[in-house]
Amino acid sequence: MGRSVVLLENHFNMFKSLNIPLKITLFFFLTCALTTVFQAQAQEAKFQDWSVICEKDFCAASTKDQRNNTHNLTLRRDNSAKALWNFSVALPRDTGRMEPKNIRVAGHRPADLKRKRDFTLSNDHHTVNFTDSGTIQLVFRRIIDGRRLFIDFKNSKNRTIRASFSLNGLSAALLYIDEQQNRIASRRQISLTLERPVTLKKTAEELAFLNHQTTNDPEICDLKAQELYAAGVSVEKLDENNHLVIIPCFLAAYNSGARLFLVQEKEQKSILLLWAHYTQLTGWSGTDILSNVSFDNQTNKITMIHKGRGLGDCGVFAQWHWQKDFFIMKELRAKENCDGKNDEWPLIYKGQN
Numbered sequence: 001m002g003r004s005v006v007l008l009e010n011h012f013n014m015f016k017s018l019n020i021p022l023k024i025t026l027f028f029f030l031t032c033a034l035t036t037v038f039q040a041q042a043q044e045a046k047f048q049d050w051s052v053i054c055e056k057d058f059c060a061a062s063t064k065d066q067r068n069n070t071h072n073l074t075l076r077r078d079n080s081a082k083a084l085w086n087f088s089v090a091l092p093r094d095t096g097r098m099e100p101k102n103i104r105v106a107g108h109r110p111a112d113l114k115r116k117r118d119f120t121l122s123n124d125h126h127t128v129n130f131t132d133s134g135t136i137q138l139v140f141r142r143i144i145d146g147r148r149l150f151i152d153f154k155n156s157k158n159r160t161i162r163a164s165f166s167l168n169g170l171s172a173a174l175l176y177i178d179e180q181q182n183r184i185a186s187r188r189q190i191s192l193t194l195e196r197p198v199t200l201k202k203t204a205e206e207l208a209f210l211n212h213q214t215t216n217d218p219e220i221c222d223l224k225a226q227e228l229y230a231a232g233v234s235v236e237k238l239d240e241n242n243h244l245v246i247i248p249c250f251l252a253a254y255n256s257g258a259r260l261f262l263v264q265e266k267e268q269k270s271i272l273l274l275w276a277h278y279t280q281l282t283g284w285s286g287t288d289i290l291s292n293v294s295f296d297n298q299t300n301k302i303t304m305i306h307k308g309r310g311l312g313d314c315g316v317f318a319q320w321h322w323q324k325d326f327f328i329m330k331e332l333r334a335k336e337n338c339d340g341k342n343d344e345w346p347l348i349y350k351g352q353n
């Protein structure tokens with residue numbers, strides 16, 4: 001202790017002996033050094049079940065598997081011009097090699113995961129890095145306002161291990177990261193790190209959504225991306241090459257609209273489908289939006305019904321069947337008079353069997 005006091009006194013006397021310009025220079029140097037030290041300290045915050053750390057080059061939000069406290073889910077964004085997100089899960093090192101098989105946000109159906117298309121593994125096989133495939137993009141959008149995320153893994157013994165992650169606090173954590181990186185209102189729901197080779201083909205959903213963005217009239221189809229995907233995009237397999245993608249368009253009191261796309265997987269081609277429509281006032285016309293549409297994957301049949309009012313006693317009803325390369329109308333009925341009767345609507349068109 002005495003030696004430290006002597007050393008401190010010697011340094012103070014040395015500082016007093018310096019001329020004024022040298023004192024100013026030394027003071028400025030020490031101030032900059034201390035400022036750099038304080039700036040280097042990481043910013044940390046806690047939002048319910050999520051922890052956030054922000055350093056000079058990145059910010060990351062993470063949470064642990066609530067079932068066994070081993071898997072660690074992390075959303076990280078580098079502080080760079082591209083501001084791309086990395087979506088990953090760190091696996092426990094004492095369970096051997098594992099791969100994710102499916103992923104699900106509570107309230108939605110599980111989605112199967114394929115290696116290279118949806119995720120890659122680190123060299124030590126203990127970190128899963130999700131890619132920007134259509135499947136993961138959809139999940140990423142849903143988790144922002146979701147309640148819980150489930151991921152099923154399979155180990156080398158083909159045993160299923162389910163990880164359960166709470167999403168409580170995630171929205172607040174991502175908003176905090178936006179604030180720290182000066183990126184408030186950034187489009188974080190579609191910015192995932194591209195980990196897969198660019199030569200891989202796009203999924204049916206990706207191709208349809210790109211077409212939808214290009215051809216959409218926002219004054220008619222006005223759902224924002226997050227609302228749109230919460231309503232539920234549907235991808236239906238018609239045959240080995242063709243897929244039907246149904247993208248919600250608007251939600252009203254008793255009619256919901258959707259746009260339908262035919263996607264040819266081998267050709268990597270998406271076609272916006274147009275449909276015949278009929279009313280007594282306008283006669284026959286064409287439309288790219290169907291009301292209250294449903295698809296039967298057993299018969300490859302599309303059904304729509306546009307209600308004239310909530311009671312459903314009037315409107316337009318139509319059916320189309322898939323036939324090898326296209327959909328063909330099989331029936332259209334229209335009833336203009338909303339009379340409160342639950343009777344059969346007049347037949348306007350009947351296709352061949």
